Amino acid sequence: MSTAYELPHGTDPSGPPEVIDRREGPYGEVVLRRHGGLLQIIANGCFLMDTSDGRSERRLVDAALDALDGRPGPEVLIGGLGVGFSLAHAAEQPRWGRVTVVERERAVIDWHLSGPLAEVSARALRDPRTEIVESDLVAFVNETSDTYDALCLDIDNGPEWTVTEGNQSLYSEAGLAACARVLKPGGVLAVWSATPSPGFARTLGNAGFQQVRTEEIPVARGVPDVVHLGVRAG
Known part of the structure; x- marks a missing residue:
């Protein structure tokens, strides 16, 4: 199981950050x-995630799997590659069938394929069940004809703290309807958030999701991370 990145010999954790790569992409x-x-990983000056822990990313995947109805070989769509914890954890679990990750930033994909983040994801990327799709998730859920048993979203810091303005539509009733469209009957939507969002939980219910609940995940400091869960009607 992937956990924290090991501290290289001679590295001072209290020193200033070292920029390894910086790229200008279509979203900044x-x-x-x-x-x-x-x-x-920093996007447009906003801290997104690091390799310090990963427990909440792994719990995102586990919560979705736990909420499924025991169907064999469920297929999961993961929104956001990030530092690779969600992908690595899904690939470690033999129960999952196809594991598809949608990532819109070419730089992030490259950091996993041939850069430092390969240490987290290399084994998962070699798994024949794994597929990486370079696409904007908002566009993907509106355009794909594929369907999945679970959709795990971790592309923002939460429904109320999006990386880019265009992502906000995903957490609206219309955006959640698009998410439901790519789920099979009884499929599970799991959404990671750095803070609880009672308003988003209500929106999930208004969008037709059932068994809506919010699961807290303790972190080392501050308020717990959460996973919002909803089940598409059968």
Whole structure:
């Protein structure tokens, strides 16, 4: 199981961050940097995630799997590659069938295929069940003809704290209807958030999702992360 990135010998974790790569993409600037033993992803100056823990990303995948009805070989769509914790954890579980990850930033994909983040995801990327799709998730859920048993979203810091303005539509009733469209009957939507969002939980119910609930995930400091869950009607 992937956990924290190991601290390289001679690295001072209290020193300034080191920029490893910086790119300008269609959605703005993305940066990969190292701070001590951690790798961090920054988008448009907004800290997204690092390799310090990963428990909430792994719980995102587990919560979706737990909420399924025991169907064999469920297929999961993961929105956002990030540092790779969700993908790595899904690929470690033999119960999952196809594991598809949608990532819109070419730089993030490259950091996993041939960069430092390969240490987290290399084994998962070699798994024949794994597929990486370079696409904007908002467009993908509106255009794909594929369907999945679970959709795990981790593309923002939460429904009320999006990386780009265009992502906000995904958490509306219309956006959630698009998410439901790519789910099979009884399929599960799991949405990661850095803070609880009672309003989003209500929106899930208004969009037709059933068994809506919010699961808290303790973190080392601050308020718990959460996973919002809903089940598409059968």
